Amino acid sequence: MVKFIKPNLPTMPDNVKQALEEDVTKALNNDEDLGWNRSDSYNFRTVEIDNKTVRSCRTHHSHLSETVENWIKENVVPHWLYATLAVTHPVSDLHAMHTDRTRRYLLIYMIDTGGDNVVSKLYKEKGQPLHRHVDNTNQVLITDYAEHKFEVLDESRVQPGEWVMFDTKVLHDVMNIQRERIAVHISIDSNFDFDRWEYTDAEGHFNGEDFYKAL
Ligand SMILES: [Fe+2]
Numbered sequence: 001m002v003k004f005i006k007p008n009l010p011t012m013p014d015n016v017k018q019a020l021e022e023d024v025t026k027a028l029n030n031d032e033d034l035g036w037n038r039s040d041s042y043n044f045r046t047v048e049i050d051n052k053t054v055r056s057c058r059t060h061h062s063h064l065s066e067t068v069e070n071w072i073k074e075n076v077v078p079h080w081l082y083a084t085l086a087v088t089h090p091v092s093d094l095h096a097m098h099t100d101r102t103r104r105y106l107l108i109y110m111i112d113t114g115g116d117n118v119v120s121k122l123y124k125e126k127g128q129p130l131h132r133h134v135d136n137t138n139q140v141l142i143t144d145y146a147e148h149k150f151e152v153l154d155e156s157r158v159q160p161g162e163w164v165m166f167d168t169k170v171l172h173d174v175m176n177i178q179r180e181r182i183a184v185h186i187s188i189d190s191n192f193d194f195d196r197w198e199y200t201d202a203e204g205h206f207n208g209e210d211f212y213k214a215l
Pocket residue numbers: 098099100168172
């Protein structure tokens with residue numbers, strides 16, 4: 001099974017929400033990208049859809065405050081590759097289909113979805129493996145959206161305040177982006193220990209092992 005999974009994780013307390021709001025304000029004012037020097041083929045990517053050339057959105061990353069990072073470490077997930085505040089700028093309404101290069105799993109805390117009907121999808125390219133470049137040596141950047149080439153595996157309309165996780169080595173995209181889409185991105189490596197990832201809170205029990213099987 002390959003899906004977007006919404007784990008039942010603890011609710012962020014008000015003081016952490018406040019710190020996160022300040023991080024968002026800073027990110028929107030600074031347009032920081034942590035100095036990540038990514039290729040022009042990613043930064044200025046265009047794709048062909050129905051004989052039209054569409055520019056793809058990209059995501060800028062900035063630092064999270066210690067208050068936010070520490071709360072996530074203590075209450076959500078104990079370790080990660082990197083955690084950032086991610087802002088997708090609406091240069092078009094599409095963050096085009098791709099896999100991620102430097103991380104295996106992405107755990108998202110949604111702050112602003114970027115519109116009323118923003119949808120994320122997972123795909124398999126026909127004739128290609130489901131998981132692509134799992135060794136982090138490269139990524140897939142799809143340039144032709146010809147429908148017959150792809151099978152939709154799952155779709156998600158994650159709401160503000162929700163957590164969602166997926167395997168970034170599976171092709172994914174985001175459609176219908178109307179304004180800045182803002183989320184916390186927690187990037188997790190292949191060797192993450194799902195067996196030991198479990199939480200019990202007022203709303204119920206979350207078991208990482210079961211969760212991993214569905215990813
Ligand atoms: Fe991605």
